[in-house]
Amino acid sequence: MCEQYTHTLIPYSPTLVPFAGEIQSFMQFVVETGVVPTRAQVQLLTPTDEVRIVTNPFTGRVHELRRKERKVIENCADIERSCESLRDYQIVASGIGVPRTTSLPMTINGPYYLSVTCRVSSTLCSTSHDVSVDATSRGTAPYGTPVDQSSLIGFFANPHTGRCIEVANAGSARFWIEFQFGKFLFPAFDDDSLVIVNPVIVSAAERCFRTSFAQGCFWV
Numbered sequence: 001m002c003e004q005y006t007h008t009l010i011p012y013s014p015t016l017v018p019f020a021g022e023i024q025s026f027m028q029f030v031v032e033t034g035v036v037p038t039r040a041q042v043q044l045l046t047p048t049d050e051v052r053i054v055t056n057p058f059t060g061r062v063h064e065l066r067r068k069e070r071k072v073i074e075n076c077a078d079i080e081r082s083c084e085s086l087r088d089y090q091i092v093a094s095g096i097g098v099p100r101t102t103s104l105p106m107t108i109n110g111p112y113y114l115s116v117t118c119r120v121s122s123t124l125c126s127t128s129h130d131v132s133v134d135a136t137s138r139g140t141a142p143y144g145t146p147v148d149q150s151s152l153i154g155f156f157a158n159p160h161t162g163r164c165i166e167v168a169n170a171g172s173a174r175f176w177i178e179f180q181f182g183k184f185l186f187p188a189f190d191d192d193s194l195v196i197v198n199p200v201i202v203s204a205a206e207r208c209f210r211t212s213f214a215q216g217c218f219w220v
Contacts, residue, residue, distance in 0.1 A: 003183055003184065003219070003220055004180065004181070004182070004183050004184075004219065004220055005159060005180070005181050005185065005186040005187070005217065005218075005219045006178050006179065006180040006181075006217065006218040006219065007103075007104055007178070007179045007187065007194075007196070007197060007215065007216075007217050008127060008176055008177065008178055008179075008215065008216040008217060008218060009176060009177040009179075009197060009202065009205055009213040009214075009215060010127045010154065010169070010170045010173050010176045010213060010214045010215070010216055011173060011175060011176065011209065011211045011212070011213055011214075012169040012211055012212045012213070012214065013211060014124060014150040014151075014171075014172045014173050014174065015124070015150070015174055016173070016174065016175055016209070016211055017120060017174050017175050018118075018120070018175055018208075018209050019080075019084075020079065020080040020081075020082075020083050020084040021080045021084075022208050022209055022210075023079060023080075023083070023091055023118045023120075023208075024076060024077070024079035024080045025208045026118065026177075026204065026205060026208040026209065027042065027076050027079055027091055027093055027116070027118065028076045028077075029204045029208070030093050030116045030201075031076055031093055033100065033101045033200075034099050034100025034101050035099055035100075035101045035103055035114075035116060035201060036093045036094060036095045036099065036114055036115070036116055037095035037096055037097025037098060037099050037111065037112075037114060038095060038097045039095055039097075040093045040094060040095040041072065041093070041094055041095065042072070042073040042074075042076060042079070042091065042092070042093045043070050043071060043072055043073060043091075043092045043094075044070070044071045044073055044079075044082050044083055044089060044090070044091060044092075045068040045069065045070055045071075045089060045090040045091075045092060046068060046069045046071075046086060046088065046089050046090075047066050047067075047068055047069075047088055048066065048067045048068065048069055049066075050066065050067040051065065051066050051067070052065050052067065053065075068090070073091075079091055083120075086120075087120070087122035088120065088121055088122050089120055090117050090118065090119050090120070091117065091118045092115055092116070092117045093115065093116050093117075094113070094114065094115035094116075095113075095114065095115075096111055096112065096113045096114075096182075097111045097112075098110065098111050098112075099114060101198065101200065101201070102198055103116070103179050103197060103198055103201055104179060104181075104187040104196055104197060104198070105187050105188050105196060106181070106185065106187055106188070107185075107186075107187070107188055108185060112181065112182050112185055113181065113182035113185075114179065114180070114181055114182070115178075115179075115180045116177065116178070116179055117177065117178040117180065118175070118177055119175065119176055119177070119178065120174065120175050121146075121173075121174050121175070122174070123146045123174070124146065124147050124148075124149075124150060124172050124173070124174055125144055125145060125146055125147060125172060125173060125174065126140065126141035126142060126143060126144065126145050126146075126147050126151070126171065126172055127143065127144075127154055127170060127171060127172055127173050127176055127216055128140045128141070128143060128151070128154045128155045128156065128170070128171055128172075128216070129142075129143040129155075129156050129157065129216065129217060129218040129219065130155035130156065130157065130164070131157045131162070132155070132157040132162055132163060132164035138155060140155050140171075143218045144218075147172055149172075150171070150172045151171025151172045152168065152169060152171055153166055153167070153168060153170070153171050154166070154167040154168075154169075154170025154171040154172075154214065154216050155167075155171070156170075156194065156216050156217050156218075157217075157219075158189060158192055159186050159189075159217070159219045160186075160189055161192075163192055165192045165193075165194060167194060167214050167215065167216055168214065169212075169214045170214035170215070170216045175209075177205060177213075178218075179197070186219070194215040194216060194217060195215050196215070197215055
């Protein structure tokens with residue numbers, strides 16, 4: 001079982017980079033409709049040169065984490081001017097509570113932590129999280145790391161069973177959206193389908209960014 005689960009919306013076009021104003025529109029939807037619980041905090045994250053190595057105490061996996069500079073954005077209306085000149089950044093809305101608009105089918109009824117992140121990269125990155133039993137033979141690049149060529153197929157693992165899930169148009173991107181939950185919280189899977197994000201949210205993303213999205217996951 002995973003310690004922390006993240007679900008992803010990945011645009012069909014791996015080279016898509018949205019305008020900052022489009023990200024602002026989507027994050028305003030996320031906050032105003034209560035996808036993120038009450039009193040959501042919005043932050044701008046930009047990468048630094050500092051890197052630290054951490055080991056997950058439950059799985060033993062080693063992860064390389066790049067420290068990020070954080071800046072609180074008091075109003076969603078300020079997102080566009082805060083990041084319009086940046087090439088690598090994340091806009092994060094987070095909170096603890098009971099969302100008015102549920103993003104994924106969760107197994108908890110009480111309050112919980114949820115963040116929604118729009119990630120933008122100047123380079124193409126892997127959006128696969130291939131930790132299934134036969135992952136080694138594929139040699140898939142780790143989630144979020146730079147890749148030289150786009151991959152049309154994304155490889156993911158069911159956090160309940162470890163089975164490999166292949167998703168078309170989900171292997172790489174320069175922009176994607178993350179829904180991250182508090183520790184030890186994960187959505188219910190009826191089968192190995194990753195198409196579980198609330199259709200209202202998917203429609204809002206497609207409207208704001210003018211593209212279709214595949215769905216993937218990442219967990220540590």
